[in-house]
Amino acid sequence: MQSPHQILGPSRRSLLLGAGATALTAAAASTASASTAAASTTSAAAGGVGPADVAVPSPDTLPLTGGSEFPIGLFWPPHPYASTAERFAEIKHAGFDFVISGNYAGDGNIFQYQLGLARDAGLQMLISDDIQIRNMSRWFSISDTTTDFLSVTPAEASALYIRARDAYGPYSSLAGFNFYDEPGAGWFATLAKALAISRELAPQLLPYINLLPSDDPSYYRNFVDVVKPSLISFDRYPLLAAGQEDANYFHNWAIVRDAALHGDIPSWVYIQTLAYNNHREPTAAELLWQINISLAYGAKGIQYFTYWTPEAARGEGFGPALITVDGKRTPRYDAAKQINTTWLHQVGRELKPLVSESVVHANETPLPNGAVGFTPTNLVSGISGNSVVVGTFRSRDAASGDRWVLVANRSHSARARAVVGVDDQTVGSVGVFQPAKQKYVSQRVGPVQVSLAPGAATLIKLGAK
Template sequence: MQSPHRTLGPSRRTLLLGAGATVAAAAASTGPAIALGASPDAVGAEPAAIPSPDQLPLTGGPEFPIGIFWPPHPYASTAERYAEIKEAGFDFIISGNYAGDGNIFQYQLGLARTAGLKMLISDDIQIRNMSRWFSISDNPADFLSVTPGEARALYIRARDAYGSYSSLAGFNFYDEPGPGWFGTLAKAVAISRELAPGLLPYINLFPSDDPAYYRNFVDVVKPSLISFDRYPLLSDGREDANYFHNWAIVRDAALHGGIPSWVFIQTLAYDNHREPTAAELLWQVTISLAYGAKGIQYFTYWTPEAARGEGFGPALITVDGQRTPRYAAARSINTTWLHQVGRELKPLISESVAHANETPVPNGAVGFTPTDYVTAINGNSVVVGTFHAGTADRWLLVANRSHSVQARAIVLPNTTKVASVGLFQPSTQTYAPQRPSQVPLYLAPGAAALLKLTAR
């Protein structure tokens, strides 16, 4: 099992996703057979243009995407269960939990469509055969490889099997690839863009403290987004000492590529990790937003059963389908705060992240220093993300550094630069005017506030 402290290797999510391989053969029912040796037209066509994230499902549009991994298993996939997911403020599902058969995928896509949800399908027989189980190579002598023409045939089969469902957002190509797979993933993503430019080619990365891992992924694969998982809430009340460092290098890689960054948050206890409180769920979300996250994913929604190992505790829904207190907490976070604040932040560009009033700062973090817009931040420890929209105005996401105690912070804007300050009110989705000389903030454990600084 992958520890979040290590760089690469088999991980907990890879183990769960591997469940699909055990039923991969059933996915042949998803469409008419296409021989691997087939050579569809336009195999040698020019590479497809890279669509802007604004043009794709989930990354595009005004709504902030909130997703789940490990949804209800096939026997629990009902209209009521999918409505329950939507009720909790989730927008999309990454398939899993023993769903590997093409007929099951189609059934779940129908449920998602009715509930108003999107899905990223983890198709083991078509998509994974071109992106994970086999490499893509022009050399037929390469071991365990498919040719580009064969890869295109596999993608066409998946696209045609599921593409009629408006709930299809895209395909889950690979969870936590090592750098050796980046070349094949670049070819797979290019095929996806050529054959279905309106679908999202999704890849999630390892936790890592190596900036080159993420930079190379961006440069080689040219992905539509960068997603990673790192779970900071360790046993005995500890935090992962390199959580902020990992976020800092992912943020840098996303800005380098001009693409959104997504993250998974921890909803359950498992080996060496504790069960989160409601405040700790919120804390993971607000810290991620401060570091520029443009999408939040919950690991997990449904609880993995004990036979999977790793000591998984109850998630949002227990293994037998009961709601836990974390379901209510996630629903409150998603529906009363995250969607509203996320909608404000989604189009903005992350300019900086700083830790104020924290000594020493965590590994990889940067301490606050005065800027053109803020002369000081006094009080308790907070994490401050600064954003812009290509204009002189600035937005500050001020997050409580603590997930256990309230924070009081006073933001002192530079009044020679800032004409007015507004405090975002999620309930009305408006900015309430504040005194421009100083803005006191009272933040519950794990909470955050969004300020808009209008320039003179």
């Protein structure tokens, strides 16, 4: 499948590079010589800090991946002329927590202006800076061999990073930098060096990379092993034209889940909000379905692609997203607001600190590619009824025998009813999560009746005896 990031990516990068070449960040330019001098005093600039030389911060200590709040973000925000306090408040009002810069925001002055708007609205930003950050992670490789074609030295890469850090770091809304959108595996070595530099010079910032959709497990596993990222993010848009689904959507999710568990890092995903070539416009239920399927597969962050609608001149036949090209809200804005503020933030707080233990498909024949069928466990003795996707989660406290079970409707067009059998020999309590009250409502230990609207899910806590 061809991702819209692959379409938007090159043209977006070309545009940002062109804009940045004629309008270098004023703040960065004014400190460039001082930054270069400062870089020479760091161990990174002095010669060659390697990825193994810098400690990898725990995701728990970083913006967005840390803390109790489940991160909800967006790609393709309001363009510079539409970047106003009202527009950023509109984003916050819809339950979003962070913004990934883009939509022709290529100039550093614009980034600083948007960071101010984000700060005032209570949002955080990941900045896609093509002049400093991308020059050390995307446009050039990092090499100690100065004769390497299209490369920068570690000292030069450090100087570039310092310029970006010093230009945007004073804004409390800066969560981190977007280093690369959809790298091929050939870039992993340079990204490992770039992230090591970031961690040495600004360990408090999140280094963000989003990966390609892929059915190759080695792509994601090597990313985790080589780059040592703070999270693993990917995009795959499953809602195809004529009512079809991407046949390998679950397969891709299973691979990413495995890689995230291997690295003990959070997994994030993009969800599809709009129609484009060979992809349909999602319904409100299909937005919810993508989110709940992702939660069942262990997602610790959700990102919307896109928020603002890319204009027709970009190609690919993009339809309206949450906000139209001319700034009008679509029904998907209201749907996203409803999902984010009444369900995703609440259930996300419950799931974020937990570890994905298993994900299975119950009552579905044939199974989708990559899916695992349900088999009874010592806690859940059976699942009958309609098709559901069931994620089971455990506490990080190994001494705890409690389990959390997210039951998601496999269908985004029909209601599902299922019965979750509970083994009363091992389960001492059952609670059904009520998001409006942010608490679990106890029921007797026994079968749990589940009725799910299209795309919906419910969370059950099974307390061990």
